[in-house]
Amino acid sequence: MSQNPTQLPAWLALAEHQKTIANTHMRDLFRADAERYDKFNSSAAGISLDYSKNRITGETVEKLLNLADAMQLPKAIGEMFNGQVINKTENRPALHIALRNRSNREIRVEGENITDAVNASLAKMKDFTARVHSGEFAGFTGKKLRTIVNIGIGGSFLGPKVVSDALKPYWNDGYQLAYIANVDGTDFAETIKGLDVETTLFIVASKSFSTLETLKNAQAARAWFLAQGGRADQVKHHFVAVSTNVPAATAFGIEEANMFPMWDWVGGRYSLWSAIGLAQMIVLGAQTFEALLQGAHDMDEHFRTAPMAQNLPVILGMLGVWYQNFFGAESHAVLSYDEYLQDLPNHLQQVDMESNGKCVTREGEPVTYQTGSVIWGGTGTNGQHAYHQLIHQGTRLIPADYIMPMTSHNKLADHHEWLFANYLGQQQAMLEGKTEAEVLAELLAKGMDAERAAWLAPHKVIPGNRPCNSITFDLGTPEVIGALIALYEHKIFVQGVIWDINSFDQWGVELGKILGESVFSAIETGKTDGLDSSTASLIAAFRAKNQA
Numbered sequence: 445m446s447q448n449p450t451q452l453p454a455w456l457a458l459a460e461h462q463k464t465i466a467n468t469h470m471r472d473l474f475r476a477d478a479e480r481y482d483k484f485n486s487s488a489a490g491i492s493l494d495y496s497k498n499r500i501t502g503e504t505v506e507k508l509l510n511l512a513d514a515m516q517l518p519k520a521i522g523e524m525f526n527g528q529v530i531n532k533t534e535n536r537p538a539l540h541i542a543l544r545n546r547s548n549r550e551i552r553v554e555g556e557n558i559t560d561a562v563n564a565s566l567a568k569m570k571d572f573t574a575r576v577h578s579g580e581f582a583g584f585t586g587k588k589l590r591t592i593v594n595i596g597i598g599g600s601f602l603g604p605k606v607v608s609d610a611l612k613p614y615w616n617d618g619y620q621l622a623y624i625a626n627v628d629g630t631d632f633a634e635t636i637k638g639l640d641v642e643t644t645l646f647i648v649a650s651k652s653f654s655t656l657e658t659l660k661n662a663q664a665a666r667a668w669f670l671a672q673g674g675r676a677d678q679v680k681h682h683f684v685a686v687s688t689n690v691p692a693a694t695a696f697g698i699e700e701a702n703m704f705p706m707w708d709w710v711g712g713r714y715s716l717w718s719a720i721g722l723a724q725m726i727v728l729g730a731q732t733f734e735a736l737l738q739g740a741h742d743m744d745e746h747f748r749t750a751p752m753a754q755n756l757p758v759i760l761g762m763l764g765v766w767y768q769n770f771f772g773a774e775s776h777a778v779l780s781y782d783e784y785l786q787d788l789p790n791h792l793q794q795v796d797m798e799s800n801g802k803c804v805t806r807e808g809e810p811v812t813y814q815t816g817s818v819i820w821g822g823t824g825t826n827g828q829h830a831y832h833q834l835i836h837q838g839t840r841l842i843p844a845d846y847i848m849p850m851t852s853h854n855k856l857a858d859h860h861e862w863l864f865a866n867y868l869g870q871q872q873a874m875l876e877g878k879t880e881a882e883v884l885a886e887l888l889a890k891g892m893d894a895e896r897a898a899w900l901a902p903h904k905v906i907p908g909n910r911p912c913n914s915i916t917f918d919l920g921t922p923e924v925i926g927a928l929i930a931l932y933e934h935k936i937f938v939q940g941v942i943w944d945i946n947s948f949d950q951w952g953v954e955l956g957k958i959l960g961e962s963v964f965s966a967i968e969t970g971k972t973d974g975l976d977s978s979t980a981s982l983i984a985a986f987r988a989k990n991q992a
C-alpha cells in the first residue's frame with residue numbers, strides 16, 4: 445500500500461497553516477523581522493541559497509520538514525545512496541551518485557562494487573581523451589581530431605550540452621563541439637555544414653543504442669563520412685559509442701575498443717556524469733571533467749549527511765511542494781542570470797518533468813494530488829523583456845529560482861553590476877510589488893490630474909508577494925556547475941518521495957515512440973484504415989507533398 449501524503453497529519457497541518465500564510469504579505473514579514481535573511485539561508489558545495497523571499501515563516505519550514513519526515517525522506521535518501529532497487533518498475537537502483545563517487549565509498553549492485561567499474565570507465569575515457577589530444581587516435585588521413593560531434597538525444601544531449609556550455613571558459617584551445625539530436629534533417633544539415641571530414645569525431649551517445657533519432661542521425665553521419673571520401677573500414681577512426689548495447693554498436697561498425705560503457709542503474713537524464721560526457725571531457729580536458737564530478741559529489745555528500753533544515757535539495761524540494769500542492773502553483777521558473785547557463789532550463793525540464801510527471805504512486809495507485817510541475821525559464825535580462833510581465837502581474841503564482849554567479853568570467857565595463865542590479869531588482873519587484881497608494885502618489889507627484897490617476901492606478905499596481913529563491917555562487921567553475929546540477933537532481937528526488945512516485949522511470953514517453961512507428965509505416969504504404977480521420981487525412985496530405 446502506498447502512503448497517501450494528503451492523509452498524513454503533517455499534510456493536514458500544512459493545509460491549515462497555509463490559510464494563515466495566504467493572507468500574509470512577504471513585505472510585512474520582512475518588515476517585522478530584520479533577521480529574516482539570516483534565518484532562511486543555507487549554503488553547501490559553493491552554492492548559497494537565500495530562501496527568505498518565500499511565503500513562509502519558521503513554522504512553515506518546521507511543518508514542511510515534518511511532512512518530509514512523515515514520508516520517510518531520510519530513509520529514502522539512504523536507500524538511493526545504498527543502491528537499493530528504488531526504480532521498482534524497471535527493477536533497478538538509481539545510482540547516478542555512483543558516477544561521481546569521488547571518495548570511493550563502496551556501493552554494491554548485485555554483489556559487485558560498482559565503484560570499480562565506474563573508475564575503470566573514467567580511466568578509459570581519460571586514456572581516450574589523451575590519445576585524441578596527442579593525435580595517437582587520429583582521423584583516417586592521420587590528422588588530429590578537432591571537431592567532436594555528439595549524436596544523442598534527451599539525457600544523451602541536454603545534460604552534456606549544459607555542461608559544455610556552462611564551462612566554455614575552460615575549453616581546450618582548438619576544439620569545436622557540436623550536437624545533433626533531433627530527427628529533423630535541418631538539425632543534421634546545419635550542424636554538418638562546413639565540417640572537415642578528416643578532423644571530425646562522431647560520438648554516438650545512446651544508452652540503449654536503439655533510439656530512433658540517434659540511430660537515424662548516426663546513419664546519416666556515416667553516409668556523410670563515406671560520401672566525403674572515408675572508407676567503410678575507416679569508420680572506426682571517426683566513430684565511437686557510449687552505450688549499454690554492445691551488439692548494436694558493433695553492428696553499426698564501431699570497434700569494441702572504442703565503446704564506452706553505461707549501466708542500467710543510470711537513468712538517461714542523470715547520465716551526463718558517465719561516459720555520456722566523453723565529448724565534454726575531450727573538449728574540457730580530464731581535469732576539468734573530474735572537477736565537475738567532485739562538485740557533484742560534494743553536493744551528494746551534503747544531501748546525504750546534512751540535517752534536513754540545512755539541506756539545500758530538501759529545502760528547495762519542500763518549497764516546491766509548498767507552492768504546487770498548497771498554493772495551486774502549476775509551474776516553476778528557472779531564471780539564470782548567467783549566459784553560460786542558458787540551457788539549464790532545458791536540461792531541468794527533462795530531468796524534472798520526465799522524472800516527476802507521474803500520475804500513479806510507486807504502487808501504481810492513482811495519485812489524488814498534483815505531482816511534477818511545469819519547468820520553464822530562460823536567461824536574465826532577456827526574460828525581463830518577455831515573460832516577466834506575466835510573472836509580476838499575471839493571474840498565476842509562478843515561484844522562481846534566480847541563479848547568478850557573483851563574479852563573471854567576462855568582466856566588461858559595468859555589465860556585471862547591471863546584471864546583478866537587474867537580478868535583484870526583479871526579485872524585489874516579486875517580493876514588494878507596488879501598492880495602489882504608492883502608484884497614486886507617484887502619478888499625482890508627476891502632476892497627473894486626480895481622475896486620470898485614479899483610473900490609471902490599478903493598471904500599474906504590482907501585487908508582489910510572489911516567491912523566489914536567490915541561488916548564487918562565486919564563479920561558474922566546474923565544481924560549482926557540478927554541484928548546481930546535482931542540487932536540482934536531488935531536489936527532484938525529494939519531491940518524488942513526498943509525492944510517493946517513481947522518479948526514475950519514463951513510461952509516458954514510450955507510447956508516442958511506438959505510435960510514431962506505425963504512422964511511419966502508414967506514410968510508406970498509404971494504408972490508413974482504422975485510423976482516426978485527422979491522422980488519416982494528414983498522412984494523405986503529407987504523402988501528396990512528399991511522393992514524386
Ligand SMILES: O=P(O)(O)OC[C@H]1O[C@](O)(CO)[C@@H](O)[C@@H]1O
Pocket residue numbers: 596597598599600649650651652653654655658711712713798950953
Ligand atoms: O540514451 P538513449 O537510450 O538513446 O535515450 C535517450 C533518451 O530517451 C528517453 O528514454 C526518453 O526520451 C530519455 O530518458 C533518454 O535520455
